[in-house]
Amino acid sequence: MTAVIEMVEKEFLEYVKKISAYGEALGLIYWDLRTGAPKKGVDQRSEVVGMLSGEVFTMSTSEEMATFITSLSSEEAKTALSQTTNKIVEECKKEYDRNKKIPAEEYKEFVVLQSKAESVWEDAREANDFAMFQPYLEKIVAYTRKFVDYWGYEDNPYNTLLDMYEPGMTVDVLDRVFSELRERIVPLVKAISESENKPETSFLFKKFPKEKQKEFSLEILKQLGYNFEAGRLDETVHPFATGINIGDVRITTRYDEHDFRGAVFGTIHECGHAIYEQNIAEELTGTLLDDGTSMGIHESQSLFFENFVGRNYSFWKKQYDLLKQYAPGQFDHVELDDFYRAINESKPSLIRVDSDELTYPLHIMIRYEIEKALFNHELEVKDLPEVWNKKYEEYLGITPENDAVGVLQDVHWSGGSFGYFPSYALGYMYAAQIKQAMIRDLPEFDQLLEAGNITPIKNWLNEKVHQFGKTKKPLEILETITGEGLNAKYLIQYLEEKYSSVYRLN
Amino acid sequence: MTAVIEMVEKEFLEYVKKISAYGEALGLIYWDLRTGAPKKGVDQRSEVVGMLSGEVFTMSTSEEMATFITSLSSEEAKTALSQTTNKIVEECKKEYDRNKKIPAEEYKEFVVLQSKAESVWEDAREANDFAMFQPYLEKIVAYTRKFVDYWGYEDNPYNTLLDMYEPGMTVDVLDRVFSELRERIVPLVKAISESENKPETSFLFKKFPKEKQKEFSLEILKQLGYNFEAGRLDETVHPFATGINIGDVRITTRYDEHDFRGAVFGTIHECGHAIYEQNIAEELTGTLLDDGTSMGIHESQSLFFENFVGRNYSFWKKQYDLLKQYAPGQFDHVELDDFYRAINESKPSLIRVDSDELTYPLHIMIRYEIEKALFNHELEVKDLPEVWNKKYEEYLGITPENDAVGVLQDVHWSGGSFGYFPSYALGYMYAAQIKQAMIRDLPEFDQLLEAGNITPIKNWLNEKVHQFGKTKKPLEILETITGEGLNAKYLIQYLEEKYSSVYRLN
Structure with missing residues (x-):
């Protein structure tokens, strides 16, 4: 040199x-x-x-x-x-x-608009009044369209927005995988809604004291390999994980005394995010590369822990007794099988953040299609409520009774975060695909969960995903691990097998 | 303009x-x-x-x-x-x-030395080995002497160091007030140690659950006027108050289940610091003037609350029942008079931070005299242990059995903080003098405490002290309030009256 x-x-x-x-x-x-x-x-x-x-x-x-x-x-x-x-x-x-590439003046105007739009959105949702929000959203979309022009794009304007959250991701790829997903999930959701073998869930909602939920959450975090010397657990209304540095990755959760699922699965989800950042190679500290490589890969780690570990039958085979210790009496007369089916209940619902793992990708696809149409000038803001409601009917078989539980539910658009939503579903597909690759190395995956030995699973992810931080692109990581590009079939297989069993279909 | x-x-x-x-x-x-x-x-x-x-x-x-x-x-x-x-x-x-004024190179060397010296000091105290610390302290003193030469001084080199913590304070003033204090406190301490009316204190040390101490502390903070919308209470080994901005002044405390005094009086002390900073005029935000004007004035506010409010008989006339509610059983058979005498127990001790309000100034004077001598080249570091022990015998009538509980007890010198100690005693004298002025405006001071109505007291301090932040110098504040310069007599009067009564002297 x-x-x-x-x-x-x-x-x-x-x-x-x-x-x-x-x-x-x-x-x-x-x-x-x-x-x-x-x-x-x-x-x-x-x-x-x-x-x-x-x-x-x-x-x-x-x-x-x-x-x-x-x-x-x-x-x-x-x-x-x-x-x-x-x-x-x-x-x-x-x-x-x-x-x-953006003129400084325009960017400043946009920042001011963003913060106004977010506060108007809050009021509009409160008042259930889309018309109130519409002029602000129109401006936000107009600015973003202009920015895309400044930035330039390949093939599709929306690609530029996708790339901000998921480097390398394109409309072509998403159209393909989402259509595959939709084709198989929509009928599955329908079959389930018609199933006569719905799980009994009332026992989930008995009082589970907050302090006990916290103690159980802490215990589970330890077992999953969350490093408390490099983190801490606090309480917030909206749970999150945040890597302040690699040695300080904090998580938060919330406690509902009449629905312990929020705390337990929320904590496991944030734990997945945190374990990612806690295990980035130390030498990347202070380089700007000491972060997750993309929103999608980040979400793959949280969803891996939440769904593939936390909602797994083998996991609860080990942990159910522990849960019973912290929730005295609540599950005394509930068999493990019934508990497992209850925590995997699925039914179409209007609110994305409250939905289950089967219907969740449908919520995302609706938003994806709307965003894509907006940035291809095939849709205008004023038509959003109508399009939104139609799509909910088409994908989930339900129609929002008003915009507050419909098109006004998410904060993202008020801040101009277009291109962000797909990451949530991508993370899910990545996770399923990564899981498939993992069991080639760890065929005893379920037995490990049953034995409460998560270390080999965590170590595998450390080695294959976490350590690299931002030094590898998302698709590079995926391809190295799985030998192929993004493929929806692993998620489809997983969902079909799991939900056929939970709902005893066929 | x-x-x-x-x-x-x-x-x-x-x-x-x-x-x-x-x-x-x-x-x-x-x-x-x-x-x-x-x-x-x-x-x-x-x-x-x-x-x-x-x-x-x-x-x-x-x-x-x-x-x-x-x-x-x-x-x-x-x-x-x-x-x-x-x-x-x-x-x-x-x-x-x-x-x-300090050459950059020398300052850098000093910063490195400081952090080394502090860690050596920790080990030396642990090992009870002054010789280990001596060469480092010698260097720290040598650098500081040199810095004083660079900075220059008026009348006495030590004045320059005093001025860093207490702008305008001088050796002349301190010599005067400290000698007045000493003349009256030393005989008082002696009389007390010979008194046959010592308070019974054993009931102070019964188990008082941490959670309950915390609840009581929070209740007292509210009553004193600590603004929880501009602060929070946390737990640390060494309690402190810190103003992050005027609207965010946090305090911490510690809990000993077998001695509730640390939490209660510690919290009240830090509350005094915090109320100061919470009430600085808002327009001083972001000007570097939004802080206490000096260490001494800051300490006057914490000591005002700790001693003149928190150890006051009238205060407990109101609060004793409340305390009993949080400490079920502990004080059932203890009369208020006996409780009051117990929390005001005084006896000579070796460790400054554990000492009581009467003997505390003596600990400070010892350090002041040593520092003054060091910077007037009348004393060398090697002679510190001997001088220290002699002075403890002279002022407090006790001799440290070793240097760990003697000259090695404080962290300050290892960091080069010379000139800092006097602030603690100054704060005490300021507080007594301010109290004297306050009761001209609020002659019903004791009745206010009895009624649990602290607001007029707090408001008076807000108006006369707090709002100014660093826009007024310490002596300017004192003189405006009291019409005179620093005067030790108010503290002397207070101590003589209080301790004659607690120990039933004469």
């Missing part, structure tokens, strides 16, 4: 470390704001957030950054630099380009 | 706001590190602390700052600018001068 490149690399890495440090401070501030920061200090804290975010933005789009990128992107430099440095340059370039 | 000054002022205030924002982020990080940040993330978090502190240092000593100070310190500017801006300029200049 020439001395000059070496010197520039060193300076660049220091520069990136500073951006990363500001990001870490912001991470802690966000966690604190959501877990109990006193109300009266919030306005001033928002100023601090603005100041630090502004600094990150300035540093990411500075002349200095431009010079780093140019110097380190030459063929000579690329050959000389480590793979990691090349990857950091690539990430910085992507960010730089994205931010520089 | 000329347009140029106006423009420079605006830029300067923006610049200061940024320094303040970084300080706020640091404040939250420190709070988090002490209240439960996961162990594994601490090293990386320290990097972030280094980065942000470095930024604050760089901004405070930059060419840009120098230009701001010069432009805004002209007579023309001073006349044109608001009092607040003048004060900010003054603060920034003080900080700038202090930092710029």
